[in-house]
Amino acid sequence: MSDNWNTYFSVIDNKPASFLLDLEPWKNGENEQYVYLYKLSVTLKDPNEDGVTTNKEAEALYAIEDSINDSIDSNYLFVGRVTTDGRRDFFYYTETTDVEKLKRLAVQFLETYEYSINRIEEQKPRDFYYEFLFPNKSNRQRMMNRQVIENLSGHGDTLKKAREVNHWIYFANAESRNRFKEIVQRNGFQIENQVDKDDKFSLIISRKDLVHFHAISEVTDYLVSTAQEYGGEYDGWETKVIKEKDSFQKRLKRIFKLQE
Numbered sequence: 001m002s003d004n005w006n007t008y009f010s011v012i013d014n015k016p017a018s019f020l021l022d023l024e025p026w027k028n029g030e031n032e033q034y035v036y037l038y039k040l041s042v043t044l045k046d047p048n049e050d051g052v053t054t055n056k057e058a059e060a061l062y063a064i065e066d067s068i069n070d071s072i073d074s075n076y077l078f079v080g081r082v083t084t085d086g087r088r089d090f091f092y093y094t095e096t097t098d099v100e101k102l103k104r105l106a107v108q109f110l111e112t113y114e115y116s117i118n119r120i121e122e123q124k125p126r127d128f129y130y131e132f133l134f135p136n137k138s139n140r141q142r143m144m145n146r147q148v149i150e151n152l153s154g155h156g157d158t159l160k161k162a163r164e165v166n167h168w169i170y171f172a173n174a175e176s177r178n179r180f181k182e183i184v185q186r187n188g189f190q191i192e193n194q195v196d197k198d199d200k201f202s203l204i205i206s207r208k209d210l211v212h213f214h215a216i217s218e219v220t221d222y223l224v225s226t227a228q229e230y231g232g233e234y235d236g237w238e239t240k241v242i243k244e245k246d247s248f249q250k251r252l253k254r255i256f257k258l259q260e
């Protein structure tokens with residue numbers, strides 16, 4: 001289990017799905033011995049209208065998850081969970097096909113829940129992880145969006161104002177880049193810079209947008225998809241911090257308070 005965990009939201013069978021995932025369980029060649037995959041599937045008692053957990057039930061399941069993972073032995077590698085369609089699925093890679101320990105812990109900590117434990121057959125080790133659990137490029141970028149937004153907020157940005165946002169994209173050749181440029185310019189993006197170096201054809205574009213999570217994620221989803229369509233790789237965005245200036249009334253209140 002690594003320290004690089006993150007969450008993202010997606011859709012499974014046209015239904016909302018929430019993912020929590022270890023993004024580097026095999027970092028530096030570690031944990032290669034875990035080759036058998038098992039799913040512990042728990043039926044939610046009171047899912048919301050989207051089929052995911054309410055805040056109350058989520059707290060109860062967090063405690064159960066921690067209890068199981070704190071009690072499980074080194075034969076298991078917990079890589080993540082998915083909540084969708086009224087159930088929460090926990091995924092464990094193991095060293096052997098003997099999962100009696102997991103079964104005993106499920107009996108102990110899930111006594112008030114309906115659940116099942118099943119093996120997931122993979123053609124190759126980790127196929128299911130990378131093909132089903134691991135986020136696609138758009139969702140990975142959404143994770144990065146959240147980090148940038150948290151950084152902006154941490155510097156006093158209220159995220160209420162639209163501002164110029166710069167985006168970086170890389171291409172394998174100039175032709176693909178030129179086709180991409182034509183498309184995004186029709187959607188209001190300006191060309192800020194482009195560089196040809198070491199067989200990499202970079203492009204910086206900009207547009208004035210809001211940068212709260214949903215707004216900027218719509219922008220990056222579009223740019224990731226369009227870049228991929230033309231053989232490019234979207235590489236993130238940056239913008240300046242905008243702090244709201246004190247209003248006249250706020251300044252007066254501060255002055256009067258200092259005089260009291």
